[in-house]
Amino acid sequence: MKDSKPWRPFTANCCSVKDQTFFGNFSRCRPSRSSSDISKNVAPLPSFRRLSLSDLSHSSSTRINEDLAQSLGPDLYDFQLSELRAITQNFSSNFLLGEGGFGTVHKGYVDENLRQALKAQAVAVKLLDIKGLQGHREWLSEVIFLGQLRHPNLVRLIGYCCEDEERVLVYEFMPRGSLENHLFKRLSVSLAWGTRLKIAIGAAKGLAFLHVAENPVIYRDFKTSNVLLDSDFNAKLSDFGLAKMGPEGSNTHVTTRVMGTYGYAAPEYVSTGHLTTKSDIYSFGVVLLELLTGRRAMDKTRPKREQNLVDWAKPYLTSSRRMRCVMDPRLAGQYSVKGAKQMALLALQCVSLNPKGRPRMPAIIETLERLQHLKDMAVTCGQWPASTKSSRNLVSSAKAGRRENGAGIHWKHSPVAVNLKS
Structure with a gap:
């Protein structure tokens, strides 16, 4: 499988779509x-x-x-x-x-x-x-x-x-470009905690609109490069080239060719080709982790155990003390301790290996909106090291003590030929 041309800096796209019928009604x-x-x-x-x-x-x-x-x-x-x-x-x-x-x-x-x-x-x-x-x-x-x-x-x-x-x-025209650029481009100013929450809520409302229709639409390509921002950092979903109409009648899923992007695609979809709205929920959980950590869903420049964000982050997501080890250092402690923990637990639910255990979009929106007014900043609560040097030591220590987590996606052993882009 060849690497596709990376998207810079507007939005990223995937490969071709199989024959399908779109319903005009x-x-x-x-x-x-x-x-x-x-x-x-x-x-x-x-x-x-x-x-x-x-x-x-x-x-x-x-x-x-x-x-x-x-x-x-x-x-x-x-x-x-x-x-x-x-x-x-x-x-x-x-x-x-x-x-x-x-x-x-x-x-x-x-x-x-x-x-x-x-x-x-x-x-x-x-x-x-x-x-x-x-x-x-x-x-x-x-x-x-x-x-x-x-x-x-x-x-x-x-x-x-x-x-x-x-x-x-x-x-x-979306003057602020993509969420991907703001999170991962070195020259960009770091997004504030409140702005990250606002973006997550806006993107969630876009997905919810697609999902709650009588005949739902499955977005199938939710990722930071497809979340565009207007001048006020309102999030809007773009690129519907891979979108699919959801299952009709008594059907529980749509069976389709596996498409998407490494690190974002739900594992059950990769292994079976069965597509549901819960596939989008998994991808949303991955983006929540990117907002929390400032790390990409899949980063092959990192050590092998840290390349897949879900696998790497899972052991840290249930404890406020451990959470600080994976929080985006560019936030410099300017984030809500309670808010970060609640978002982490929500992300953990979203990336559950059991699709039925993932929350629905309205519940996700409700949870995120409750976090907007929390003011317990980590830097003022003693939850964040005062110096950059101690921050680096904290993260290094966390890496050294990291336990292995085997609940991630093992792409190499997927039972189907996966047509995903790196």
């Missing part, structure tokens, strides 16, 4: 009554006809545009390639926001004269690399899902372009 994608808070400010969704990804994938660009326009309505703009070239100065490298498996992402600016009712704004324009790892199917999947789903914690798809071989997506 998203009028059923409304949260239950008990989840009214989650669906606040969600635009009502009209009744769309059934869209077949397989059928559209083999249609001409003209036919695809006609079908999408008929099914998705006037809220999604069908742009001409010449217009997108103009607003990005011919996809200039000076406007480059990032690149990955899909292709390149460029910043652009549309004015009020480009389309009727389209306000002047900055946009992110994602251009498909026809020789890249991802292709037309992922582009189409994104148009179908984001063209019909609206929520404050999902990135807004403004429009698309399908001309001959060219495939382009136009999103609202």
Whole structure:
């Protein structure tokens, strides 16, 4: 298995998706009554006809545009390639926001004269690399899902372009970039504890909106690079190229080709190909651990026993005293001791090897929101070393005394061929 091109710095994508049918009738994608808070400010969704990804994938660009326009309505703009070239100065490298498996992402600016009712704004324009790892199917999947789903914690798809071989997506511009950049880029300013909580809650609300629908949507690619941030650090989920409709009727799962990213994919999904909303919950737990520790889900530059974040962190998550050994040193003790412990216990539940033992998204949101007003900062409670040197000694001591934990994912021995990217 070859390593795919890393995403820098906008968002990361995965490989191709197998033939599947997407259901255009998203009028059923409304949260239950008990989840009214989650669906606040969600635009009502009209009744769309059934869209077949397989059928559209083999249609001409003209036919695809006609079908999408008929099914998705006037809220999604069908742009001409010449217009997108103009607003990005011919996809200039000076406007480059990032690149990955899909292709390149460029910043652009549309004015009020480009389309009727389209306000002047900055946009992110994602251009498909026809020789890249991802292709037309992922582009189409994104148009179908984001063209019909609206929520404050999902990135807004403004429009698309399908001309001959060219495939382009136009999103609202997210000025703070991805959560991945803020957590792992050395030059970025460390995210404050309160901001990390805010991001976790926002991302959780985005997932909850997808999960609580009568016919749920499984995101399947939840990770820090797909959590984008606006100017106020509000989190929005992006990249729906791997999303799947959840099981219908009496079915308990969707069986599909194993796709995803090392370190984030739920172990039962990797071993069986059975996909459920609980697969997303596992991935969410991994991101919670990344927020707590400042470490990547999978980091092959670290010693072997520390490469898989879940395996490494589990022994430390049940004790406040041990928790300080794995907390992100960039927080410098400016985090709630009780809050960190509660988030750690929540993460531990989310990454349970038993899918039934993982909490649902509404319960996760409720737990995280309770932590927002805790003020027991570790540095003022004597829970954090005063000096950087003593902090390094504490972490080194913790590593030396670490006990082995065998409950992690053993990718090498997975019974199926895993098509995951490192």
